[in-house]
Amino acid sequence: xxxxxxxxxxxxxxxxxxxxxxxxxxxxMPVQYTGIIEEHMAVRKTAGLFDVSHMGEARVRGRDxxxxxxxxxxxxxxxxxxxxxxxxxxxxxxxxxxxxxxxxRLAEEEFLICLNASNAPKDIAWMRAHLGSHQVEVLDECxxxxxxxxxxxxxxxxxxxxxxxxxxxxxxxxxxLGEVAGATGCIISRTGYTGSLGFEIYLPAASAEKVARAxxxxxxxxxxxxxxxxxxxxxxxxxxxxxxxxxxxxxxxxIQAGLGWTVKFAKPAFxxxxxxxxxxxxxxxxxxxxxxxxxxxxxxxxxxxxxxxxPVGEVLSGTQSPVLGKPIGTxxxxxxxxxxxxxxxxxxxxxxxxxxxxxxxxx
Amino acid sequence: MSNVPADxxxxxxxxxxxxxxxGTAVIGITDHAQAALGDVTFVDLxxxxxxxxxxxxxxxxxxxxxxxxxxxxxxxxxxxxxxxLNNSPDLVNREPYGGAWMIKVKVKNPAELASxxxxxxxxxxx
Numbered sequence: 001x002x003x004x005x006x007x008x009x010x011x012x013x014x015x016x017x018x019x020x021x022x023x024x025x026x027x028x029m030p031v032q033y034t035g036i037i038e039e040h041m042a043v044r045k046t047a048g049l050f051d052v053s054h055m056g057e058a059r060v061r062g063r064d065x066x067x068x069x070x071x072x073x074x075x076x077x078x079x080x081x082x083x084x085x086x087x088x089x090x091x092x093x094x095x096x097x098x099x100x101x102x103x104x105r106l107a108e109e110e111f112l113i114c115l116n117a118s119n120a121p122k123d124i125a126w127m128r129a130h131l132g133s134h135q136v137e138v139l140d141e142c143x144x145x146x147x148x149x150x151x152x153x154x155x156x157x158x159x160x161x162x163x164x165x166x167x168x169x170x171x172x173x174x175x176x177l178g179e180v181a182g183a184t185g186c187i188i189s190r191t192g193y194t195g196s197l198g199f200e201i202y203l204p205a206a207s208a209e210k211v212a213r214a215x216x217x218x219x220x221x222x223x224x225x226x227x228x229x230x231x232x233x234x235x236x237x238x239x240x241x242x243x244x245x246x247x248x249x250x251x252x253x254x255i256q257a258g259l260g261w262t263v264k265f266a267k268p269a270f271x272x273x274x275x276x277x278x279x280x281x282x283x284x285x286x287x288x289x290x291x292x293x294x295x296x297x298x299x300x301x302x303x304x305x306x307x308x309x310x311p312v313g314e315v316l317s318g319t320q321s322p323v324l325g326k327p328i329g330t331x332x333x334x335x336x337x338x339x340x341x342x343x344x345x346x347x348x349x350x351x352x353x354x355x356x357x358x359x360x361x362x363x
Numbered sequence: 364m365s366n367v368p369a370d371x372x373x374x375x376x377x378x379x380x381x382x383x384x385x386g387t388a389v390i391g392i393t394d395h396a397q398a399a400l401g402d403v404t405f406v407d408l409x410x411x412x413x414x415x416x417x418x419x420x421x422x423x424x425x426x427x428x429x430x431x432x433x434x435x436x437x438x439x440x441x442x443x444x445x446x447x448l449n450n451s452p453d454l455v456n457r458e459p460y461g462g463a464w465m466i467k468v469k470v471k472n473p474a475e476l477a478s479x480x481x482x483x484x485x486x487x488x489x
Contacts, residue, residue, distance in 0.1 A: 020401075031401075031428070032401060035401060035402050035456075036401055036402050036427045036428070037402045037427065038402075230401070230427060230428060234427065296404065296405035296407075296425070296452075297405060297407070297425060297430070298404070298405075298425055298427075298430065300429075300430065319427060320402075320404045320427050348407075348423065348430070
C-alpha cells in the first residue's frame with residue numbers, strides 16, 4: 001500500500017460542497033456533507049448522489065472470457081446475457097473471499113468488473129495469476145473510469161433530465177451504453193448499494209465533474225443532495241448488503257455470510273468449490289446474522305456477542321438505522337447460536353439483547 | 364469556523380464548563396466537538412450524586428460515526444443530568460452551549476479551574 005492517498009476526479013467538488021474529507025481504503029473521500037442521517041433519508045425519500053469513483057474496474061476480454069470467469073467466480077458467468085450484470089464472489093481455495101464484485105457483460109467475449117477500492121490491485125493480480133491457458137486478457141481500467149451512484153425513488157426522474165438515453169427499459173441489473181450530460185461512452189446501470197431504486201453510472205474520468213454538476217443542478221429542485229460514505233454505509237446495512245472487510249473477508253466465506261445463492265455448485269469447477277461445498281453440506285462453523293437493538297447505544301465492530309456468559313461471536317458492522325430509529329448491525333456468531341433468541345452484546349459493560357432479523361430492514 | 368463563547372472555560376478534550384457564583388457549574392461539549400462527531404444519537408449521562416475527579420470519564424456521547432467519552436473538566440459531584448437529551452440527543456448538534464448542557468455539578472476544588480483554557484486558549488487549539 002502506498003502512503004499517499006488517492007483523490008477521485010470529484011475531489012475539488014467535494015471540498016466546494018462542504019464535504020468532510022476522510023481517508024477511506026487509500027482514498028480521500030467525503031464521509032458526509034450536511035449530515036449522515038439527512039443524506040440517508042434523502043436517498044430513501046428523494047435521491048442522493050454518491051461519488052464512488054474509488055471503486056476499481058477491470059476489463060476481461062477474449063475468446064475464453066466467460067469460461068475463465070466461471071473458473072474463478074462462485075456465480076455463473078457464462079449465462080449472463082449481454083447488457084446484464086450479476087453479483088458474484090471470487091473465492092480462495094479455502095472458501096474465504098478475495099472480493100465481491102459486479103460483473104457486466106459488455107459483449108459475448110467482453111466483461112467489465114467492478115472491484116472494491118481496497119482490493120482492486122489484489123483482484124487484478126489474482127485474475128492474472130489464474131489465466132492458465134485461457135485465451136483472455138485482464139485490463140486494469142481503474143484510472144480510466146469514474147463512477148457515480150444516483151440512488152433514491154426519484155433517481156430515474158432526475159437522470160432523465162440530463163440524458164437522452166431511454167431509462168425505463170433498463171431492467172434491474174441491466175445496463176445500457178449511452179450519453180449523460182453530454183458525456184459519451186457512459187454505462188448506465190440499474191444497480192446500487194442502498195436498498196433504494198437507482199442507477200450506477202460508469203463514465204470516463206475526465207467527464208465526471210461535468211456530469212456530477214449537471215445532475216446536482218438538475219436534481220436539486222427534486223430533492224437531490226450529495227451524499228457521502230457515511231450514508232452509503234448506513235443505507236447498505238439497512239438493506240443487509242455485505243461490505244468487504246466486514247461481513248465477507250478472507251476469513252468469512254460466502255456460505256457463512258448468507259450469500260449461498262451466489263455459489264453455483266452445479267458448475268463443474270471453480271476456485272473454492274470443494275471448501276464451500278463442505279461448508280454448505282455440514283454447516284459452517286460460524287455465520288453472519290443481522291440484528292437490531294432496542295437501545296440507544298450502537299454495537300460497533302468488535303463488540304463481543306454472548307450467549308449467557310459464553311462469548312459466541314463479535315459484531316462486524318454497526319450503525320444507527322435512520323429508518324428504524326434504532327441501532328442495527330451484523331455479527332459473526334458460532335454455529336448453533338445463529339437463531340438463538342437469547343444473545344446479548346456487550347457495549348461498554350452493558351449487556352444489550354440482540355434481536356435477530358430474518359429480513360433486511362428495507363427492501 | 365466553530366463558535367467559542369468568551370464566558371466559558373474549556374478542556375483540550377472539547378468540553379466546556381460554565382461556573383456560577385454559588386459554586387455550581389454546568390458542563391457540555393463544544394461546537395467544534397459536535398461538528399466533528401456528526402449526528403448525535405445518544406448521550407449516556409451519570410446519575411445524580413455520582414462523583415468524578417478531574418479528567419474522569421463521566422459519560423459517553425454517541426454519534427452515527429463513533430462513541431466518544433466525556434471527560435470531567437474538574438472534580439465534582441453531579442447535581443442534575445440533562446434529561447432533555449434522552450429524547451432529543453440532536454440538541455447537541457443544534458445547541459451545544461444551550462439546550463444541550465449535559466450535567467450540572469457542585470465544584471469540589473475551585474482551584475482546579477485555573478488549569479482550564481479560556482476561550483482564546485481553546486480557540487488556539489482548534
